[in-house]
Amino acid sequence: MRQQRWGKVKVIGLVLLTYVFAKFQGGFASWFLFYCSLVFLVYEALAYALLFSTLEVVRLVDRNRLRDGDDVIVTIRLRRRIWFPLGWNMVMEPLPDRLAGVYEPHRQLIFPWFKREVEFRYVIPNLPRGYYRLGDCVVSGGDFFGFMERRKAFALSDEFLVYPSLQKVERWVLGDGSFSGNVHVSHRRSDDVAAVRGVREYQRGDRLSQIHWRATARGTGLKTKEFEHQAMNQAMFFLDVEKASYQKLPDSLFETAVKLTASLIACANRNQYHYGLVYKQAERVSIAPGLSHGHFLTVFDQLARVMPQGTDSFARVVGREALEQPPGVTLIVVTPSVQKELLGRLIALAQKGRRLQLFLVYAEPVLSPEQKKALQLLSTVKVSCTSIHIDDREWKRIGGA
Incomplete structure (x- = not known):
């Protein structure tokens, strides 16, 4: 502002000075200088006006x-x-x-x-x-x-x-082995009418024999039969974003948790199984299981945005959100901490027949005695437990027994 104000004063002063000089001195040279200063003044005025207006x-x-x-x-x-x-x-x-x-x-x-x-x-x-x-x-x-x-x-x-960056997971055993890396399941229960458990929207790649013609005839678009094995091959990811879980731990530990979640989701997407995502930061994010390119981008958009800033207890988030998932959905829990409250929630869910997998990310050289005891206790109620160190570089075979 000061330079702009003094610049105006200098330009106007130059014109006045040449005018006074021309009046007192007279002659061609003096008036020539005055008219040149007028041209200079016009240029400065136009430059000032046109600098940003155009x-x-x-x-x-x-x-x-x-x-x-x-x-x-x-x-x-x-x-x-x-x-x-x-x-x-x-x-x-x-x-x-x-x-x-x-x-x-x-x-x-x-x-x-x-x-x-x-x-x-x-x-x-x-x-x-x-x-x-x-x-x-x-x-x-x-x-x-x-x-x-x-x-x-x-x-x-x-x-x-x-x-987040990804690591290729070549084999992920999910409960009964449905995430074994093979796109097609070994049994043919989808051809059995008794195995139909509902209908869903048609998705690209569904076979013609899977179309539910009666539901389609109602005029709401193509509908596809949903079979029992499809429900078994659904996974809901619970990502721990509670701020207290990552206190006094390296910042890269949360990035490891997100990277692990993203890698498992990419494996599920590659093998054409339905997957969803749940976490509670400032607001609740719950993406129902699905399988499409748009669904993949929606999930990864959230994984790009998520930060460890949640204030709600992760154990309560798991307990509350798990009740909204159908019985056939496998619950995948990714966390750096297995505290007493979360341990109790997972045991209660397992005793009700829910399929669970726990992925524990840690930064210490070895697991603590408390962590080992918690994982052993979860294993006794048939919860699949996997520990991932922050420096692990290969996750080719994870999960399952």
């Missing part, structure tokens, strides 16, 4: 869904509707809140001169999992001579998600 700023992000560790390329395009020679522009791009202090905000000095459109790119490297938002773009500009400088924030908003 400027459009466009931001483009090359992808809105990335994988943990990927780089994002951001393109900034400055376009002017009216041609006019201007001096310079300084573009300052903001950083998402999660990256503040990690990288410096990007600054780019541009000399547009006689160009109506200028474009540049920059890279935000090695992004960790999460949700990111790029806010307003701040553009500064001035004339050739340094008498005038202005700044304006252009209201832009761009969002992108960084999905």
Whole structure:
């Protein structure tokens, strides 16, 4: 503001000075200087008025869904509707809140001169999992001579998600072995009319023999028979996001829990089994079991956003949400802590005949005696327990007996 105010004073002072000089001195040279200063004044006035009034700023992000560790390329395009020679522009791009202090905000000095459109790119490297938002773009500009400088924030908003990285799970034994890595189950109960337990919406890949023609004839779209083995091959994931569970533990432990959940879900999706996700952060997130490309993106969108900031007890979340799941659904619990309350909830569910798998992520070199005792107690009630260390690099065979 100070430079802008003094710039106006200097320009006006220059015109007044040349006018006074021409009045007292007279002659061609004196008046020539005065008219030149008038031209200079007109240019400064036009540059001030047209600097931002004709400027459009466009931001483009090359992808809105990335994988943990990927780089994002951001393109900034400055376009002017009216041609006019201007001096310079300084573009300052903001950083998402999660990256503040990690990288410096990007600054780019541009000399547009006689160009109506200028474009540049920059890279935000090695992004960790999460949700990111790029806010307003701040553009500064001035004339050739340094008498005038202005700044304006252009209201832009761009969002992108960084999905957790995956490890390939080649064999995941789920209870009766239905997640064995084979797409087709060994039995043919789907051909038995008595095995039909309900109907659901038609999904791409369903066989013609599975279509429920009577339900379809009611005019609500194609319906597919849902068989008993399909219900057995459904899994609901319970991810522990309670803040207290991760206190005094490495930050990467939660990332391990999310990465494990994502890898198991990718395995389920690859083997064409239905899966869902439940967690309670600030708000309850409950995604019913499903199987489609859109469902996969919906689940992974939540896995990209989730953070260990929940305030509700994870044990109560499991106990409450498990009651809403059909008996045939296998409950998958991913947590870094098996406290007494959660242990009691899992034992009670197992005694009611619910199929359960517990994945315990830990950061210590070995499991504590309390953790080992809890896992042994759960195993006695037929809860499948698997411990995953934070530094484990291969999860090819996990779960089951």
